Amino acid sequence: MPSDLDLVTFGQRLRHLRRARNLTLSDLGERVGRAPSQLSLLENGKREPKLSLLTALAASLDVSIEELLSRQPPSRRAQLEITVEEAQRDPVYQSLNLPHLKVGKRVPNDVLEHIVGLYDELKRRSAKPTATPEEARRANADLRRQMRERGNYFERIEKAAQDTLDAVGYRGGALSQGLILSMVTYYGFTLRYVQDLPRSVRSVTDTRNRRLYLKRESLGMHTPRTILLQTLGHFVLGHGQPRDFADFLRQRVEANYFAAAVLIPETSAVPFLAEAKQARDLSVEDLRDVYAVSYEMAAHRFTNLATRHLDLVCHFIRNDETGIIYKAYQNDGLVFPTDDTGAIEGQRMCRYWSGRQVFASPDRYSIYYQYTDKPNGTHWCVAHVDPSRERNFAITLGVPYKESRWFRGRETTHRTKSECPGNECCVRPPSELTARWEGNVWPSARAHSHVLAALPTGPFPGVDETDVYTFLEKHDGE
Template identity: 65%
Template sequence: MTEGSAEAGGAGEIDLATFGQRLRHYRLARGLTLAELGQRVGRAPSALSALENGRREPKLSLLQALARGLGVSTEQLLEREPPNRRAQLEIAIANAAQDPSLAEVDLPALKISKRVGTDVLEHIVALYGELRRRDAMRVATPEEARRANTQLRRIMRERANYFPEIEQAAAKTLTPVGHRDGALSQAMLRGILAQHGFSLHYAADLPWSARSIADLRHQRIYVRREPMGMHTAPTIVLQTLGHVVLGHAPPRSYFEFLQQRVEANYFAAAVLVPEQAAVAFLREAKQRRDIAVEDLRDRFAVSYEMACHRFTNLITEHLGIVCHFIRCDERGIIYKAYENDGLAFPVDPLGAIEGQRMCRQWAGRRVFGAGDRYSMYYQYTDAPDGTHFCIAHVDPGRERDFAITLGVPYLESQWFRGQESAARARSRCPDPACCRRPPAELTRRWEGMSWPSARAPSHVLATLPPGSFPGVDDTEVYAFLERHALDS
C-alpha cells in the first residue's frame, strides 16, 4: 500500500484483480463506457482501464469518486468476492499467469475478450488446476523440505512469531460463544464448529496417516478420541477448522504446506489460549516476578508444549521479552526450534535446524540427567552470544520422551520462576571442541580402532511422500469418507 491509498479508508490490503472486476461490473451495469466514467471522476479512460485490469491501485480520493460516480459504496467496490462466476474465472486465469509452476510451460499471455465463452474459461481454469495438481505430485526431496523450513523460520523470526491477522480471526471465532478465559469446554468447541457449519464426529477407524479429516461436502470433522502428545482432540479439531477459517486452498508446494500447518496450529492455540486473557495473565505474573509456562498451561488446560508455543507468540509482542524454544529427544536431536534472542542453533549447510544435535551443555540435554527428569529444570547457560536462563520440562511420550525448553537472555530471568537456580553450564557450541569433537586423549587412543554399526533410519534416504498433503494416503481418506457418508 502506498501513502494515501485505499488503506487509509480502513479497507486493508486490496485484491487488485477482484477490485478491477467489481469496478468493471458496476460500470457495465450502469451502461457506462470508460470515457463516460472518466468524465464523472476526472480521470483518463486509460487510467481507469489500468484499474479494471488490476495493474494499478486506487488512492482513497479516486476510490471515493468512483463510488459516487457509480452510485455504490466504497465497501461494495472493495468486497473480496468476485461479482459473478465469469469474473471469478478471469481472476483465476490472471493469478495462474503468475504461478511459477505454470511459467515453466512458457505459454503466451492469454487475452480474454468478450467473445471468449464462459465454458471455454471453465475448461482453461480446470486445465490450470490439473497442471498445478500434477506439479504438487512431484516428489519433494529432504533438501527442499529443509529449505522450506528454514525460509518459514526466518519469516517467524522477523514477525517475532506474532500474527495479528490470525489473532483477529481467533477472537472473532470466540466472540459468539463468549469464551474469554480458562479452559474451552466441549460445548463451546461444538458451538464454534456450528458457527462455521461443521459438526464434530469421533471415528475409531480414522486412517493412520491422518490426524483428522474434514468432510467439506457434509460439513463434518472427524477425529480420534485419544490424544496424540500435545495434539488433544480439541486441538486437532481447531487446527482442522483453522484451515477453513483462514481460507486455505490445497497447498501447491511443500513450503505452502508447512506455512498452512503453522497458521492452523497458531489459530488453534489462539482459540484455546485467548490473547487478551493470556497477556493479562503474563503481565500480572511479570509484576510478581513469577512467570511460569506451567501456570499458563494449567490456566487454559492445554499441553505444556502448546503453552510454550503460545508464550513465544505473545511474550515479545506484548512484554518485549525475546526468547528461544526447542523440542528435542534424549539424544539431543532437535525436532522443533525457534529463536529471536540470538541463540546460535546448530544448522546444516542449508540453514536447517531440525535433525541437528544440540549442545550437551544445554538445558534440554541436561534435564534428562536430572534426579527427577519430569520436574521443572532451571539452568543458566553461558553461550558465545551471552548467558541464557533456560527452563526445561520433559513431556513423556508413548515411544520416547521429549524435552521442551524455553529460554530467555540473562537480564530477563528476573521475571521468571526458578531464577534462583544454582545450576549453570558453559557451552562453546558451535565450536566443535565444545562437545562434538572427542577429547584429544580419547581420539589418540581410539581413532581408527573402532567401527560402530550405525543405526540409520531408512527414512533418511527416502524422498518425502508425494501429494498436496505429504504422507496422507488419499485412497484411505476417500474410502473413509465414503464409508461414513453412507451413515448419514
C-alpha cells in the first residue's frame, strides 16, 4: 500500500465508482467477499485496504488500481465533502465548539460551498504569517542552510526557466523585451503598466482576469523586466498563498532565482563561464554586460552555477555603507557575523572586509579587488557599489585564496587583515583615538525602531491589502 494514501479521498473515490455502477454496499460486498460494514468503513476513510482487497475492488468496479488510488477527488461534490470533513478535524475549526456535521446526500452543494468558504477565511485569518524579527531571522538562517547544502543550485527552477525560454524560441544572448512579453502571453497573462501601483508592492496580479500590473520604473535594484519575471515565476513554479513567513521567504527566493535563470540562462552562461575560467579571466562584470543585468544579479547568478558547473566554492554579500548585511550566501567556509538565531541579516560586517573597504576607495563605483587574511584563511574578493535611487549597496563575490587564480583582478595589491567575527578587531576604536576622545563625546543615536517591530501581518508580509484591493477594483472594468 502507498505510505501516503489519503484514506478520505480513497473512500470518496470508492463510493463514487460504486454508485456510478448502481451498486449497493451489499452488491459490492458479495463481489469481493467482504461484509457491507467493512466496505462502509473504507468509504468513510476509517480503514486502510489491504492490497488483496484493493485488487478485488478494482476488478469488480472495472477500473485500474491506479485510478482507484488517484489523489484527485472524483467530483466537486466529493471534494467539498472531503474538505468539510478535514476542516472539522482542524483545531482552528474545533475552537468554534460547533457540533459535528455529518454530510449526507440531502445537504446541498451550495451549503457545503459556504462552509468551505467560511473555513478558508477562518484559517487565513488565524494563520497570517506574522513574524517577529526573531522568527524572521530564524527563517532566513534555515533557508540559507538549505541553499548552502545544495550549492545554491535548484535544478527544478533551472528546468522551469529553460522550458520557458524554449517555449518562446530563445536562441542566446541578452533576453529581449519582445521575448519577455511572449512569456507573459504564453502563460495566459496580459501586461498593464500603471502609475498608481500601491506603494507597498512591486507588482499586482489579478488572477481572475489574468492581468499583471507594474510600473515602467525601477524599484530599488529591480528593473521592470526583473520584477515582471519574478512575478511570473510565482505562477510558473506553482506557488500558492504562503502558509507562513518561512514559506513566503522561500517563494520569494525561488521567484528571484527563476528571474535570474531566465535572464542568464544556464545553457549559454555555463559555456561562457567555463571558457573564461580556462582563460583565467572569470569576472562578474562580463556576465553583467553580456546579459544586460545588474551587477548584483550577475554576482548572485554566479553563485548558482559556480559549484555545480565550475567546481568552485564562493561567497556573496550585499551590504550598505555602514556594513549592515542585507543578503549573504557562502559555501566556501567564510564565517559571517551572526546573532544567537544564526541569522546574518542585520549584522555588521568587519570594516576590513572588501564590502566596506570599497566605499573608501578613490572611486567607489569602480571594480575593487582585495585579499583579506581571516582567522580561517585568506579570501580574494571583488566588490562593486551598485548604485540605486534609494541608497548605495556594495556587492561582493569572493573565493578562497587558492581559487583566485581563475579570476580577473587576482594581481591586486590591496590586502587587509581581519580577526572578525571571533575577535573584536574593528568593533573597538584604535587605542590612540580612544585615549584622545573617550569620555569627551556624547553622540545622539539614530533610533532603529524597525528592529523592535513585528513584521506586518497578512499572507504577504508588508503588503497593504486594502490598497491592493482598491487598486484592482479601480482597474477591473478597463
